[in-house]
Amino acid sequence: MIVCFDIGGTAIKGAYAKSPEEIETLPRVATPLTDFGAFVAALKAIIDGAPEPVTRVSISITGVIDPESRKITVANIPCLHGRQIEADLEAALGMPVLISNDADCLAMAEYGLGAGRGHRVVFGVILGTGVGGGLVVDGRLINSDGGFAGEWGHGPVSARFAGTPEVELPAFACGCGLKGCLDATVSARGMEKIHRFLCAEEKSSEEITEAWQQGEPKATRTIDVLTDITAGPLAMLINTTGATIVPVGGGLSRSAPLIAEIDRLVRERTLKKFDRPLVVPGLCTIEPGLVGAAVLGFSRRD
Numbered sequence: 001m002i003v004c005f006d007i008g009g010t011a012i013k014g015a016y017a018k019s020p021e022e023i024e025t026l027p028r029v030a031t032p033l034t035d036f037g038a039f040v041a042a043l044k045a046i047i048d049g050a051p052e053p054v055t056r057v058s059i060s061i062t063g064v065i066d067p068e069s070r071k072i073t074v075a076n077i078p079c080l081h082g083r084q085i086e087a088d089l090e091a092a093l094g095m096p097v098l099i100s101n102d103a104d105c106l107a108m109a110e111y112g113l114g115a116g117r118g119h120r121v122v123f124g125v126i127l128g129t130g131v132g133g134g135l136v137v138d139g140r141l142i143n144s145d146g147g148f149a150g151e152w153g154h155g156p157v158s159a160r161f162a163g164t165p166e167v168e169l170p171a172f173a174c175g176c177g178l179k180g181c182l183d184a185t186v187s188a189r190g191m192e193k194i195h196r197f198l199c200a201e202e203k204s205s206e207e208i209t210e211a212w213q214q215g216e217p218k219a220t221r222t223i224d225v226l227t228d229i230t231a232g233p234l235a236m237l238i239n240t241t242g243a244t245i246v247p248v249g250g251g252l253s254r255s256a257p258l259i260a261e262i263d264r265l266v267r268e269r270t271l272k273k274f275d276r277p278l279v280v281p282g283l284c285t286i287e288p289g290l291v292g293a294a295v296l297g298f299s300r301r302d
Ligand SMILES: [Zn+2]
Pocket: 153, 154, 155, 174, 175, 176, 177, 178, 181, 183, 184
């Protein structure tokens, strides 16, 4: 049996997995943010409660492991940030530990059990609190040993002129230190910033999406600009990777009309023409982090 965790800045979600399809999810517990000993104890309590012997721990986390130094960047959990997290947890827990980025877990979950089944090249995308991505080719996660592949959310690439008619946008500052990242511009918070800039109105991303679906003009303008900015880089990624399906997870993917609009604009911009949906809502909507961690955990043979 594998124990899977989906670790965020607020909560640790755990699950006992007999296979990727047989997952028993557990009540969530608060994430200890500053005390590594307390963090290990929280994981250990769940592992010790497993009904069968545990052979491995597989973790989905909103962070990236540097493939050379093996140190993790996870700004919202200070007691983990900068640690050689796999080695430290293996020593503390006494068993193999696999750590994967949440977008990589989404991509693997969609490849194994969701919208990516049967596709050779799957680019899983997160559009939500942040903008991320993970690439699976022939069933293999490109980031299986850590690394930054698929991180299309960072880099100063957001269009500064967007929408119909075109409007000039500021280069929004990003948490990574750069300006004009997609993460800062077309994430849920980015949508709110675009709306504030264009319409001088404070609305949550849920309210903007809902108002757009009702045809409200201000929200319609914001979504026009946001989808225009999103579609170009995503089409370029599809040209570059050869992905034939792009399952989307994260908060913004809960609006099927929004994903359908992004899909329409992306397919206008890709070199290969697809006569079927290409950018689609992910199907693993219940705990994709835990499902992806399980798929990855069971794919390890070492
Ligand atoms: Zn950035």
